[in-house]
Amino acid sequence: MTPLSGYLLVAALLFSIGLAGALTRRNAILVLIGIELMLNAANLNLIAFWRYGPHPEALTGMMFAIFSIAVAAAEAAVGLGLVIQIHRHARTTDLDKMNRMRG
Amino acid sequence: MSFVFYVLAALTLAGALAAVTLKNTVHCALALTVAFAGLALLYLELDAQFAGFAQILVYIGAVAILIVFAILLTKGSETPREGVYSRNSLAGLAIAASVFAVLGWAVIESARVLPNETAVPAVTVLQIGNALMGRYVLPLEIVALLLTAALIGAVIVAMHEKEETK
């Protein structure tokens, strides 16, 4: 009998960990990994609220999560393709070295 | 909090932590897979079986593989000279910590008003299919379009360019 807040906390923590990874790692792919973690945390939130919500039979939450998964997959594909292309161009995936867009 | 929940939560979080802290990028990808798996199990715990399996199929089966491929293609397994953490990574850490603090605070603050567990919903694949084709047909089609675009885009982006004569 787990209260909702437990799931929410887990999701929050997961989100933070993903954010930390995105903000602190040098490698661009690690940033993408962090982003995936954040997305997953959001999905968990959605599913948890669906389960504990008033009308689970409406399937709203789950549908949302499923679509989220689909979109996340698409985004991961494009993003990684971009990283690969950047790596070809700059010979590195180090984010600290990519500051050509500097103002 | 049930025992299962704790274990699954610990598994997920451990995997996530490992995913962002390990030096070897491939290890990170593998840890990520563990985290995905934990999450899938959590979905199952939450009686969202379809979501759980979809998670396994898509995330573990596609995204994680994709990440591994990307790592391999970008020589990500090499540890950079200056270390794995970027400049001012402590600032990032602090920010992430503050995000967690805020979110945690929100959750705890609203713990009173959160609803309690209800009866297990009877969710069948038939129902999901009907919902997909009925109520959510438009998002479905749009997602299909999106996936197509993403596919084409990823191919184009990651394609080898022809050698240009300078």
Add this chain to the structure above:
Amino acid sequence: MLMQSDLLLLSRLDFPMPPQAWIVRWLWLIPALPIAASGVISLLRQPRRKLSAGLAVGALSLSTLLSLAAFMHLLNTRELLLHFGFDATAREVVDFTWIQVGTSHVDLGWVLDPLSAVMLVMVSFVGLLIFIYSIGYMERDENFTRFFCFMSLFAGAMLGVVIANSLLLLFMCWELVGLTSYLLIGFWYQKPAAAAAAKKAFLTTRVGDVLFLLGMVWLYSQTGTLLFYKAGAGAIEPAALSALLAQHAGLGLTAAGAIGLLIFCGAAGKSGQFPLHVWLPDAMEGPTPVSALIHAATMVAAGVYLIARVYPLMAAGPCACGSTTALIVVTWVGAFTAVFAALIAVAQNDIKRILAYSTISQLGYMMAGLGMGGAAVGMFHLITHAFFKALLFLGAGSVIHGCHEEQDIRRMGGLRKAMPLTFLTYAIGMLALCGFPLLFSGFWSKDGILDAAKHWSVAKTPFYMLVFGALLTAFYMTRQVAYVFFGARRGKEPAHESPRVMTAPLGILAFFAMALGLMGTPAWPWFRAFIDGRALSFDWHGFLEPGLFALMGTSTLVVFLGLGLGWWLYGRQSPAPEEQDALEELAPMPWGWLRHRLYVDELYGVTVIAFYSWWARVADWLDRRVWGGAVAGVAWAFRGWAQFNRFLDTNWVDGGFDKGCEELASGGGLLSRVQNGRVQTYLRILAAGVVALVAILIWSSRP
């Protein structure tokens, strides 16, 4: 300018007169015509000799005719008045308001009375003759036009002095006369001596004029008017005089006496009385007609005329001795000047300078005559002197002209044969000046003065001084004539007679030098009667006045003594120019003093001029250092202020603006550093924003 014609008749009883004659209303034309001619000549662009000479002579001729008309009118009036048994001091006055300030106003006007009438005739007639003479004398001068312009201006101004009824108008014309004198003395201004002489004349007469002005201002403040005659309210009419006599002015003088003395100072400057005589001999630097007109006949006589004009003021309030302080001073100064100048004239060698000192001496006579005998006595000598002194000067000019601009008498001689007309007229003039008995006017006029001196109640010394002066006059004139006309020719070139245009005026003047005497004989003292307004009849018994024959004899004796002495020393031989003067051999030291004009000029140079130069240096220093320093200081302060402002502007205003822009740019630069191109930084900022937003959201939704 309001024209109010007043008909004023100063007779003992009211007499209904016909309306004012046209000549009195138009009397102002007499000075105005020559001044207008002068103005026209000055505007001529090219020198036009005939036109300028014609204008000047024509204007003055018209003035002469108008003066004669005025004289005739006055004679008629006199006849009319005497016929009805009234006192014939006919005086017709026209006054007008010149400046009006609120209720107070300054009046000017002109007066026609016997005094002004005789002066008008004399000045205009003698002036006319001299103008005609100048046409010949200045013929070869290139500044012919300018000469006539100035001379005409002078003539107009002098006539203005004569007819002025207001002391202010008289002073204005007085100053104008002084100005033209300056211009004419310095006519050949390229000569430094001439320029210096002009300056000296102007400055010396200025000293007198300042005191004159003081007297004028005092008179105005006491009496409230400067008009001489104004229906009983004039400044020298009895009402004003009694007010002046009541006032005491210190030093034992009344206001009348003090004012009279101040006015006399002005007259002394103009008429060359000691000690302001120093300018007259130097004024001989001007052309000879100028010397004749201005410094013999008219301008120098203006001082005498002024005293005669204000005679009621001078003679107001006689003391127990019978005369007033002012008149006593006038007499003594005149007598002293007469002797002083005559002594110096003895030892001069320039033909014009001898005549200049002679003029000073005769002016002294005139002043003494005024002081002792009254206006008529002094004026008679003035009129006769004008004619024979002008004659002498014009003759000297003729001599200079004939001797090719030689002026030293030691280089002349024997001109009697070469220039007979000049000699004849000059001799007539010389004898008139000496006072040769009976035939010559000078005798009668000088005897009139000696007569007044003999009967003067205050002292007898002036009489003896004047007699001695007559002796000296005869002596030095004989010396001059002997040197110039007699003896052998000492000059280099032969002399020639002057043209008719020059000798004709000489002849006319010579005639009058003799004929005017008839106006003042004791048997028929017409001049005195005319001036004083008394009835007259020819009476041989006039000669039987007690002491008269004695006086006539004394003066005749003195004249012959002087003539004889002069002839004995100079007439018999003809010394060469380098030789010593005969008198010098006899008395070398006095001769030396007299030759150096008794060192008066040197004394002035050491005292007055030296002080003045020192004062001028002080003033210059003040001007340069103190006032100039003040101005420079102000300029420096301003420059400093301007520089300070520039500093402020550059550094603070501009700098502030520049700094602001710089700060803006660097701020922009700083801000752009946020865009460091690193994705993770952006992400971090994003996340931080999320934190903040969520915190706010939660915080705001707490119950």
